[in-house]
Amino acid sequence: MQPVPAQRTELLYERVRPFIPEIEWPVFADEVEAIWELKRRRQAVILAHNYQTPEIYHCVADVVGDSLHLAREARHLEAEVIVMAGVYFMAETAKLLNPVRTVLMPDLGAGCSLAESITPEDVRALRRAHPGVPVVTYVNTSAAVKAESDICCTSANAVAVVESLGTPRVLLIPDRYLAANVARRTAVEIIPWQGRCIVHERFGLEAVQALRREHPGLEVLAHPECRPEVVADADFSGSTTAMSEYIDRQRPAAVALLTECSMSDNITVDHPEVRFVRPCNLCPYMKRITLTNLRESLESLRYEVTIEAAVAERARRSVERMLAL
Numbered sequence: 640m641q642p643v644p645a646q647r648t649e650l651l652y653e654r655v656r657p658f659i660p661e662i663e664w665p666v667f668a669d670e671v672e673a674i675w676e677l678k679r680r681r682q683a684v685i686l687a688h689n690y691q692t693p694e695i696y697h698c699v700a701d702v703v704g705d706s707l708h709l710a711r712e713a714r715h716l717e718a719e720v721i722v723m724a725g726v727y728f729m730a731e732t733a734k735l736l737n738p739v740r741t742v743l744m745p746d747l748g749a750g751c752s753l754a755e756s757i758t759p760e761d762v763r764a765l766r767r768a769h770p771g772v773p774v775v776t777y778v779n780t781s782a783a784v785k786a787e788s789d790i791c792c793t794s795a796n797a798v799a800v801v802e803s804l805g806t807p808r809v810l811l812i813p814d815r816y817l818a819a820n821v822a823r824r825t826a827v828e829i830i831p832w833q834g835r836c837i838v839h840e841r842f843g844l845e846a847v848q849a850l851r852r853e854h855p856g857l858e859v860l861a862h863p864e865c866r867p868e869v870v871a872d873a874d875f876s877g878s879t880t881a882m883s884e885y886i887d888r889q890r891p892a893a894v895a896l897l898t899e900c901s902m903s904d905n906i907t908v909d910h911p912e913v914r915f916v917r918p919c920n921l922c923p924y925m926k927r928i929t930l931t932n933l934r935e936s937l938e939s940l941r942y943e944v945t946i947e948a949a950v951a952e953r954a955r956r957s958v959e960r961m962l963a964l
């Protein structure tokens with residue numbers, strides 16, 4: 640077994656120095672070295688969502704991005720093992736798109752309030768109530784819900800997916816705020832479900848406007864899971880990766896990202912010139928993933944994500960149809 644060069648962890652520390660005191664780094668470095676070694680031994684890759692903490696995002700991840708990017712990348716991975724540093728629906732999506740790989744979820748409690756808001760039976764009932772109306776399902780759902788759907792979407796492509804169907808109305812489930820934000824940008828009639836993200840629903844318009852008064856010139860970027868009045872007031876709205884690209888492109892002097900806290904932490908590393916004002920909220924599900932459970936996951940190959948074949952076949956169709964657009 641080749642040891643991981645000590646220089647690597649020293650270089651990695653430079654990426655996370657603002658977040659981890661130097662005296663604490665040796666503890667992190669031990670886990671980081673162990674994870675790199677296990678990835679080599681298991682022929683594994685780690686996919687990390689933009690909401691993962693900086694030591695995961697910058698020090699052990701092989702692919703980082705929004706849920707659309709992680710899905711696209713998962714499809715082509717040749718590694719034996721894919722570990723999802725994200726939430727369960729992302730691991731299921733990776734398994735759907737690359738079923739021959741072993742897909743691991745380090746903590747089965749890493750769910751999502753949107754995924755929990757709707758069941759396959761709810762979707763069947765919606766279809767009965769709206770005969771002939773196609774069902775567009777946000778990827779933040781279980782494979783069983785995707786299996787009841789016509790096509791999936793993410794925050795990066797929701798308007799394009801809705802308009803691709805060529806119908807006067809669609810069911811857009813389960814996030815009622817995403818549905819309202821899409822409805823503002825399309826002539827297609829949107830029929831929503833009542834799901835909400837417990838992280839993004841906490842941003843309120845009054846608080847954002849108070850921030851603008853406190854920080855003149857502040858640019859506000861809002862995730863489409865935020866309340867419609869918050870998104871309408873924002874300077875830009877897009878997926879987590881779209882927000883990151885906006886900062887690469889525009890280099891605002893001061894910015895507030897209305898989304899999960901780790902986003903600003905991860906981006907600031909490459910943008911010391913941008914001042915991040917942080918009215919952020921933590922996602923308790925994303926935060927279930929740690930260096931320790933990533934290491935344990937690779938050591939014991941747990942917890943393997945499996946999807947019943949009949950469900951997987953139908954769910955895969957909905958995801959593939961989105962990716963084909």
Ligand code: 13P
Nearest residue numbers: 705706707793794878879
């Ligand atoms: P993105 O697809 O924009 O990364 O969003 C995923 C998510 O869970 C946001 O809360």
Ligand code: SF4
Nearest residue numbers: 751752836837838922
């Ligand atoms: Fe789900 Fe919201 Fe967490 Fe994203 S931030 S994983 S939508 S609970």
